[in-house]
Amino acid sequence: MSVLVFAESQNGQFKKAAFEAVTYANKTAQVLGTDCIAICIGDAADAGQLGKYGASKVLQVNDASLNDFDSQIYTSIIAQAAQANNASVVVMMHSSCGKSLVGRLSARLNAGSAPGVNQLPTNDGSFKVKKNVFSGKAIAEIEISSDIKVVSVMGNSLQPEATGSDVAVEAFSADVPARRVSVKEVNKVQGSVPLPEAELVVSAGRGMKGPENWGIIEELAELLGAATACSRPVADTHWRPHHEHVGQTGVAIRPNLYFAIGISGAIQHLAGVNSSKVIVVINKDPEAPFFKAADYGVCADLFDVVPKLTEAFKKFKNA
Amino acid sequence: MKLLVCVSKTPDTTAKISFSENNTQFNEAGVQFIMNPYDEWYALVRALELKEAQGGTVTLINVGPATNDVTIRKGLAIGADDAVRIDCDPKSSLYVAQQIANYAKDNAYDVIFCGKETIDYNGSEVGGMVAELLDMPFISYASDMQLDGNNATIQRDIEGGKEVVEVATPFVISAAKGLAEQRIASMKGIMMSRKKPINVVAPLEVADLSTVVHYDMPPAKAECKMIDPENMEELVRLLHEEAKII
Ligand SMILES: Cc1cc2nc3c(=O)[nH]c(=O)nc-3n(C[C@H](O)[C@H](O)[C@H](O)COP(=O)(O)OP(=O)(O)OC[C@H]3O[C@@H](n4cnc5c(N)ncnc54)[C@H](O)[C@@H]3O)c2cc1C
Ligand SMILES: Nc1ncnc2c1ncn2[C@@H]1O[C@H](COP(=O)(O)O)[C@@H](O)[C@H]1O
Numbered sequence: 001m002s003v004l005v006f007a008e009s010q011n012g013q014f015k016k017a018a019f020e021a022v023t024y025a026n027k028t029a030q031v032l033g034t035d036c037i038a039i040c041i042g043d044a045a046d047a048g049q050l051g052k053y054g055a056s057k058v059l060q061v062n063d064a065s066l067n068d069f070d071s072q073i074y075t076s077i078i079a080q081a082a083q084a085n086n087a088s089v090v091v092m093m094h095s096s097c098g099k100s101l102v103g104r105l106s107a108r109l110n111a112g113s114a115p116g117v118n119q120l121p122t123n124d125g126s127f128k129v130k131k132n133v134f135s136g137k138a139i140a141e142i143e144i145s146s147d148i149k150v151v152s153v154m155g156n157s158l159q160p161e162a163t164g165s166d167v168a169v170e171a172f173s174a175d176v177p178a179r180r181v182s183v184k185e186v187n188k189v190q191g192s193v194p195l196p197e198a199e200l201v202v203s204a205g206r207g208m209k210g211p212e213n214w215g216i217i218e219e220l221a222e223l224l225g226a227a228t229a230c231s232r233p234v235a236d237t238h239w240r241p242h243h244e245h246v247g248q249t250g251v252a253i254r255p256n257l258y259f260a261i262g263i264s265g266a267i268q269h270l271a272g273v274n275s276s277k278v279i280v281v282i283n284k285d286p287e288a289p290f291f292k293a294a295d296y297g298v299c300a301d302l303f304d305v306v307p308k309l310t311e312a313f314k315k316f317k318n319a
Numbered sequence: 320m321k322l323l324v325c326v327s328k329t330p331d332t333t334a335k336i337s338f339s340e341n342n343t344q345f346n347e348a349g350v351q352f353i354m355n356p357y358d359e360w361y362a363l364v365r366a367l368e369l370k371e372a373q374g375g376t377v378t379l380i381n382v383g384p385a386t387n388d389v390t391i392r393k394g395l396a397i398g399a400d401d402a403v404r405i406d407c408d409p410k411s412s413l414y415v416a417q418q419i420a421n422y423a424k425d426n427a428y429d430v431i432f433c434g435k436e437t438i439d440y441n442g443s444e445v446g447g448m449v450a451e452l453l454d455m456p457f458i459s460y461a462s463d464m465q466l467d468g469n470n471a472t473i474q475r476d477i478e479g480g481k482e483v484v485e486v487a488t489p490f491v492i493s494a495a496k497g498l499a500e501q502r503i504a505s506m507k508g509i510m511m512s513r514k515k516p517i518n519v520v521a522p523l524e525v526a527d528l529s530t531v532v533h534y535d536m537p538p539a540k541a542e543c544k545m546i547d548p549e550n551m552e553e554l555v556r557l558l559h560e561e562a563k564i565i
Contacts, residue, residue, distance in 0.1 A: 102447065
């Protein structure tokens with residue numbers, strides 16, 4: 001028996017998501033009384049570092065031609081590794097790759113699945129794990145009855161814990177199916193923190209009045225090393241790029257800290273952000289629904305408050 | 320072009336969520352149901368656009384009970400040609416996907432569309448499952464798709480940006496915002512939908528490997544602490560000392 005975890009890499013680099021996934025898998029292995037084995041696909045250097053997060057062994061299909069993601073190829077390789085290692089649980093992040101893999105792997109292995117879980121499983125005779133449903137309005141506990149289980153983990157559900165040391169990397173040889181999807185371009189916003197991975201997010205809405213006013217938001221975000229986000233009407237009117245749109249129809253995020261500035265807090269907006277650990281709302285309307293979902297609130301004109309908040313953070317940083 | 324669009328029924332985005340039978344069942348009483356927005360607004364509309372541009376048929380498929388016919392009719396009113404309903408309780412994602420794949424395998428669809436996720440289960444897995452069961456490529460979270468003959472160029476949402484991929488038909492695609500513009504059913508569409516067939520098919524017997532055994536409401540938020548707008552140092556202090564996140 002083992003817990004197999006797919007550790008995602010990009011352009012030969014592991015991201016925080018990979019360390020989160022291995023940490024989750026290692027803790028799951030402890031719950032089940034077994035070992036955690038990591039598999040990585042592509043030519044990422046230094047795969048042995050996954051041992052720090054709890055992998056007892058790292059398997060790698062070290063082939064640069066596999067660096068570009070394709071759900072069919074990756075599923076095939078991960079399934080072969082699961083079978084070769086008699087895996088009882090297969091873990092990955094609920095990232096853009098993971099979301100394309102979780103269903104495929106479940107079908108491939110004829111395994112029950114739980115997509116987007118945010119807590120460790122319990123194993124009191126049966127395997128149960130929790131995830132948010134109804135866009136964060138409720139939590140479901142899912143019982144998986146198949147011998148092998150597939151689980152994808154919501155980003156930021158737990159912090160990577162580097163407690164171990166590097167381990168040996170073993171080459172894993174798999175039958176690789178022919179590539180049917182070719183990646184032509186990857187366009188990422190340069191320099192900034194990708195929103196779904198950000199621990200701190202500064203988000204603003206229609207209360208900003210116009211795109212020309214976003215300087216104060218960007219300044220605050222830069223100071224904090226935070227990602228920027230926005231409400232749907234802001235993206236729809238092209239004040240801000242589409243990928244910043246959070247909510248029911250946009251991205252769902254769960255940062256440690258979410259600043260909602262000049263956003264009313266409509267239910268469809270909350271659906272994408274209500275799993276944030278701490279929410280700070282700045283709004284001039286004391287009746288704004290967002291205050292009900294907030295931990296800290298400031299009822300005032302954002303154009304006064306945001307620069308003051310930035311100043312206060314500067315002082316804090318320099319103290 | 321033979322196009323298949325997987326459509327599911329979900330509670331309206333503003334529905335109040337509650338549970339019954341010791342928090343083991345979703346309480347449907349008084350809940351307004353809609354077609355899952357990603358299925359209706361983006362997947363279905365992009366399929367209709369392709370049909371309008373190149374000819375072909377758009378078929379809807381739903382795995383669910385007879386009460387879902389109202390939702391399916393809405394898709395027919397927006398413009399789908401016909402529909403299939405696999406008559407059963409959609410127990411789990413894999414169960415649903417096995418039903419869809421079983422129906423689709425004999426029908427040679429060029430593209431199978433689904434939504435990026437359902438807004439009730441938030442699984443984003445049915446599309447990938449169908450693709451695996453049919454041995455097809457799967458492109459998830461598509462926000463743009465152009466088709467030239469059998470070759471598609473698809474833009475998909477990834478962390479902090481976009482990826483552009485090329486793939487040949489047949490394939491499965493999951494629809495995100497941007498793939499198409501929402502359409503409203505016309506009066507004529509609604510009238511015509513009444514004559515369009517919903518083909519009811521018996522389900523395939525398959526095992527159910529995962530089940531929701533319990534629901535909970537998220538822990539209630541403590542009262543929001545209001546901070547004096549003149550004292551942002553206090554907010555920073557609380558975030559540092561009390562919330563311990565900076
Ligand atoms: C099916 C559906 C899906 C949707 N999906 C999403 C989604 O994914 N994401 C999303 O965000 N929305 C979504 N919406 C839209 C949502 O219902 C709201 O309309 C939207 O979130 C409102 O955006 P807003 O808060 O920026 O603007 P508004 O509602 O206009 O709110 C602006 C806020 O700014 C405050 N304000 C104004 N000036 C100032 C100032 N000077 N200082 C401080 N505060 C100020 C106001 O008091 C107000 O509360 C969806 C709607 C539907 C029907
Ligand atoms: N019962 C169902 N019948 C038909 N299609 C479904 C059903 N459930 C889910 N789907 C499709 O699969 C997509 C993803 O669903 P999910 O994996 O539950 O998030 C939806 O957007 C639909 O296109």
